[in-house]
Amino acid sequence: MKVLNFRRVAIVLTLVWLGLFVLVPHVLVVLTSVMSPDPQHLAVWPVTLASWERLFEPVYAEVFWRSLWLSTLTTAICLVLGYPFAYIVAKLPGVWRGVLLFLMIVPFWTNSLIRTYAIKLILGNKGLVNAALLGAGLVDEPLQLLYTPFAVVFGLVYVLLPFMVLPLVSSFDKLDGTLLEAARDLGAAFWARFRLIIVPLTMPGIIAGSLMVFLPAMGMFYVADLLGGAKNLLLGNIIKNQFLVVRDWPFGAAFSVALIVIMAGLLWLYFLANQRINRQGGLDDEGL
Amino acid sequence: MNRLPILTLSHISKRFAAQEVLSDFHLTINDGEFFTILGPSGCGKTTVLRLIAGFEQPNEGKILLNGEDIAGIPAEKRPVNTVFQSYALFPHLSVFDNVAFGLKMAEVDAQNIAVRVADALAIVRLSDFATRKPHQLSGGQKQRVAIARAVVNRPKILLLDESLSALDHKLRQQMQLELKQLQRQLGITFVYVTHDQEEALSMSDRILVMHNGQAQQVGTPREIYEAPRNLFVAQFIGEINVFDGEITRALGEYQYQAMINGVERDIRCDHRFAAGDRVHVMLRPEDLRIDCRPNVLERKGFPGVVLERNYTGQTLNSHIRLENGQAVTVHEFFDEDDPDFDYSINQKVGVDWVPGWEHVIPAERSGQA
Ligand SMILES: Nc1ncnc2c1ncn2[C@@H]1O[C@H](COP(=O)(O)OP(=O)(O)OP(=O)(O)O)[C@@H](O)[C@H]1O
Ligand SMILES: [Mg+2]
Numbered sequence: 001m002k003v004l005n006f007r008r009v010a011i012v013l014t015l016v017w018l019g020l021f022v023l024v025p026h027v028l029v030v031l032t033s034v035m036s037p038d039p040q041h042l043a044v045w046p047v048t049l050a051s052w053e054r055l056f057e058p059v060y061a062e063v064f065w066r067s068l069w070l071s072t073l074t075t076a077i078c079l080v081l082g083y084p085f086a087y088i089v090a091k092l093p094g095v096w097r098g099v100l101l102f103l104m105i106v107p108f109w110t111n112s113l114i115r116t117y118a119i120k121l122i123l124g125n126k127g128l129v130n131a132a133l134l135g136a137g138l139v140d141e142p143l144q145l146l147y148t149p150f151a152v153v154f155g156l157v158y159v160l161l162p163f164m165v166l167p168l169v170s171s172f173d174k175l176d177g178t179l180l181e182a183a184r185d186l187g188a189a190f191w192a193r194f195r196l197i198i199v200p201l202t203m204p205g206i207i208a209g210s211l212m213v214f215l216p217a218m219g220m221f222y223v224a225d226l227l228g229g230a231k232n233l234l235l236g237n238i239i240k241n242q243f244l245v246v247r248d249w250p251f252g253a254a255f256s257v258a259l260i261v262i263m264a265g266l267l268w269l270y271f272l273a274n275q276r277i278n279r280q281g282g283l284d285d286e287g288l
Numbered sequence: 289m290n291r292l293p294i295l296t297l298s299h300i301s302k303r304f305a306a307q308e309v310l311s312d313f314h315l316t317i318n319d320g321e322f323f324t325i326l327g328p329s330g331c332g333k334t335t336v337l338r339l340i341a342g343f344e345q346p347n348e349g350k351i352l353l354n355g356e357d358i359a360g361i362p363a364e365k366r367p368v369n370t371v372f373q374s375y376a377l378f379p380h381l382s383v384f385d386n387v388a389f390g391l392k393m394a395e396v397d398a399q400n401i402a403v404r405v406a407d408a409l410a411i412v413r414l415s416d417f418a419t420r421k422p423h424q425l426s427g428g429q430k431q432r433v434a435i436a437r438a439v440v441n442r443p444k445i446l447l448l449d450e451s452l453s454a455l456d457h458k459l460r461q462q463m464q465l466e467l468k469q470l471q472r473q474l475g476i477t478f479v480y481v482t483h484d485q486e487e488a489l490s491m492s493d494r495i496l497v498m499h500n501g502q503a504q505q506v507g508t509p510r511e512i513y514e515a516p517r518n519l520f521v522a523q524f525i526g527e528i529n530v531f532d533g534e535i536t537r538a539l540g541e542y543q544y545q546a547m548i549n550g551v552e553r554d555i556r557c558d559h560r561f562a563a564g565d566r567v568h569v570m571l572r573p574e575d576l577r578i579d580c581r582p583n584v585l586e587r588k589g590f591p592g593v594v595l596e597r598n599y600t601g602q603t604l605n606s607h608i609r610l611e612n613g614q615a616v617t618v619h620e621f622f623d624e625d626d627p628d629f630d631y632s633i634n635q636k637v638g639v640d641w642v643p644g645w646e647h648v649i650p651a652e653r654s655g656q657a
Binding site (some may be wrong): 176178179181182183184185186187188189192196197200201 | 341342343362363364365368369370372374376377378379380389390393394437438441
């Protein structure tokens with residue numbers, strides 16, 4: 001009986017917490033998105049869909065596609081870098097694996113805003129990279145690295161790479177080495193093993209890692225602000241500007257809701273894919 | 289059977305870190321034979337298979353396939369297939385695709401693949417399961433898929449690592465028969481690993497008995513059972529009674545007189561001994577006889593008392609304690625004409641055997657004569 005009571009209390013507390021701090025704010029955002037903008041009171045009645053219509057203006061479509069492209073590129077780079085890294089980490093003996101994962105997590109002890117500033121110092125005209133290139137005589141004048149899409153993607157990859165690596169490591173941990181031996185035994189050389197066994201069986205990690213990079217990448221306005229110059233590069237920048245600069249809260253809210261819906265859609269796809277893989281036995285094959 | 293060697297392992301040693309798993313290991317396997325490696329858990333059976341398959345490299349020694357050193361050939365190119373101890377079926381592929389995997393790697397055309405996979409699945413009686421995923425199969429079915437997946441490639445040598453251990457008794461006996469038939473029909477050399485001595489005796493052309501990473505004896509099931517070369521082999525393959533003795537004098541070629549448990553007896557053996565040599569005189573339980581005549585003076589053999597007797601349906605198994613404290617086991621077939629054929633507990637009896645049925649080896653451990 002006691003256990004049951006504790007469970008009930010825990011569930012109620014969680015629900016209250018989620019209601020107060022997740023549901024209510026989101027309802028407020030949705031409400032705001034259908035109100036009228038007002039420079040002084042931020043959002044006023046009457047109810048209107050004007051903000052939602054504005055979402056479809058070409059200028060925002062352009063931001064949407066660019067944001068999508070930069071996030072996709074970031075995700076792809078993180079995957080290409082993170083996949084072999086995760087494989088190596090998962091195959092290393094205990095101590096080294098711990099050390100590498102630790103080093104991966106250490107930067108999190110510093111706020112990512114500060115780390116983004118540090119990237120500015122590295123990529124700037126008088127930064128480390130240019131100083132090295134000039135010093136080596138490879139270039140005659142500093143390269144414009146900062147305030148380019150390159151810098152933004154660089155910053156996003158730097159901040160988000162661990163989110164790709166961690167799910168991948170756990171996927172590689174679950175990958176049974178005797179399956180790779182069986183594939184070898186049946187005549188599969190490295191690429192065949194990679195394509196036919198390793199990739200399909202680590203698909204849950206690939207999808208989870210990609211989502212954990214892709215979703216935040218769409219909204220990381222400060223990275224784009226600091227490294228990309230004052231352009232509306234990402235969806236997150238538009239939202240931030242509508243709230244803090246233009247002070248058009250209904251439009252900013254409409255944008256937020258749209259972004260949330262897109263992310264929810266992607267999570268839904270992830271859920272479906274995972275279910276499919278699970279049904280195939282990719283994850284839970286009675287641990288042979 | 290005059291067969292040519294297909295595989296030779298010579299002077300193989302294999303170490304993992306500090307542990308020497310195989311040391312100065314030799315093995316010759318003939319083309320087309322059913323060869324079994326038998327030994328207790330952890331003795332290095334799987335390691336031998338992994339060396340042959342190419343998953344491990346020996347620290348010393350050579351592996352010759354058809355006379356050629358295969359050290360430089362990677363596992364994926366060796367004409368050898370393995371049925372893994374843990375099956376290792378690909379969880380994301382259907383039974384059909386699992387079995388077809390090796391053929392696809394060998395770039396066999398799709399039509400041929402379909403035919404050969406269907407044949408292989410028919411052999412292991414899983415034709416109706418082609419579209420299932422491994423996690424929808426029972427342990428025994430998985431094992432059979434693993435066998436089909438290896439056999440379908442028609443390797444020169446098929447390595448099977450305890451491949452029937454998950455099956456229930458009946459299916460296991462069926463599969464034993466089928467494996468033997470399959471092996472004869474395909475003419476493939478089978479190297480079969482097991483720690484089940486009955487399975488080894490019933491299926492194999494030849495058996496290697498291993499212990500602690502060393503080959504103890506190689507021979508036909510009959511040689512191994514009837515003439516074990518040392519105590520380990522004798523005791524690992526079925527039950528055996530060991531009497532310690534001392535040669536007192538030679539009676540002729542391979543004929544000696546020995547003092548066993550305080551009694552002088554004539555023994556026969558293939559070894560050469562000198563007077564004073566200690567020996568083990570070994571007898572299988574079915575080779576011993578119990579003399580239960582009431583008169584002590586008439587009774588032959590070592591005197592003892594009946595500790596326990598069990599019916600097994602075919603035999604009466606008796607445990608006798610000899611006067612020196614040694615316990616021996618005797619298996620006797622029922623005499624159908626004698627309905628009273630039985631002993632009572634604590635009955636005084638003699639334990640004897642037909643001269644010449646004993647198997648004698650030099651003593652390995654100290655014991656009283
Ligand atoms: N990769 C490895 N690293 C370290 N030690 C190993 C490795 N593989 C095997 N061993 C050791 O080698 C010895 C023999 O192992 P092996 O797997 O060959 O035994 P086995 O005879 O197949 O046993 P079982 O009947 O239990 O399968 C064991 O003591 C084992 O611990
Ligand atoms: Mg083994």
